[in-house]
Amino acid sequence: MKKRGIFVISIVMSVILAIIAFLYDKEIIKFVSSIRTDSLDYLFLSVLFISNAYIIFFFLTTLFLWNNNHRKWVLPLWFTSFFVIGIGYLMKIIIARPRPFQAIKGFYVLQIAFHFIRNNFNTWNFSFPSFQALIVFSALPILGKEFKKFRYIWFVFACLVVFSQVYFGIHYLSDVLGGAIIGYLIGLLMVKIEEKYGYSHVLMKRLGISR
Numbered sequence: 001m002k003k004r005g006i007f008v009i010s011i012v013m014s015v016i017l018a019i020i021a022f023l024y025d026k027e028i029i030k031f032v033s034s035i036r037t038d039s040l041d042y043l044f045l046s047v048l049f050i051s052n053a054y055i056i057f058f059f060l061t062t063l064f065l066w067n068n069n070h071r072k073w074v075l076p077l078w079f080t081s082f083f084v085i086g087i088g089y090l091m092k093i094i095i096a097r098p099r100p101f102q103a104i105k106g107f108y109v110l111q112i113a114f115h116f117i118r119n120n121f122n123t124w125n126f127s128f129p130s131f132q133a134l135i136v137f138s139a140l141p142i143l144g145k146e147f148k149k150f151r152y153i154w155f156v157f158a159c160l161v162v163f164s165q166v167y168f169g170i171h172y173l174s175d176v177l178g179g180a181i182i183g184y185l186i187g188l189l190m191v192k193i194e195e196k197y198g199y200s201h202v203l204m205k206r207l208g209i210s211r
Contacts, residue, residue, distance in 0.1 A: 014181050022174035029100050029173065032166055044164040051132050051161040057081055060139055063147070070146045073194070077142050080190045084134040084183050091182075092126040099127040100169045130171045133162045133179030138187035145191060 021028060050056075064074045136158040143151040162176035193199070 011181065011185070014177065018174050018177035018181065021172070021177055025172040025174050026100075026104055029104070029166060029169060033169060036167070040167070044160075044167045047160045047164045048168065051136065051164070053085075053131065053135055056135055056139075060143075073142055073146055075199075076190045076194045077139065080138050080142065080187050081135060083190070084138045084186050085131070087182065087186065088129055088131050088134045088179070091129055095128050096126050097128040097175070100172055104169075127171055128175045129179035129182060130162060130165050130176045131179070132165060133158075133171075133176040134183035134186075136161050136183070137180040138183035140184055141187040141191045 060077055061074060064070045064077060136154070140151055140155060140158070143154055147154075158180070162171075162180060165171040165176050166173050
């Protein structure tokens, strides 16, 4: 009960923070833009590169397939990834929020940063929610089941990923906070479903992927 109470309070506070961020999004992103340096540019460009959805998906899949004891969580991981992508796409189309560099007159985005989203920009041409935030935070509950220590490293990585989106003006702070909350809750839901029904463990056995 105590853990549940802490969880509820954390989610409520995160939602309140996202709402506050929404109210001051333009001021926040202008401030972040004002502290850019060459060193930080290189750092967050590296983070932006490795936060590619394909790289994250391949890395997490490999992590869980490496040891037979962890393989039962591969399918929940996949289902979570596909689900958050679908939810993210629908929300982008419905909400249709312009990205910061579209909405803020004179806002400058580094061309090399824009390069990382140019291939999907015409299709995913909206800001809320951040796909990267959805994906990296949706993995946290699943990582917590088998890699309890590593999930803290992943959390730090996830925070760097979402901040890089704000740093380069690709997303507002509320975009990444909203994506993080939604992604985490979806990941948690998938964990609860797996724990209750064990569907993936049975399917993995039938496929011969797990014993």
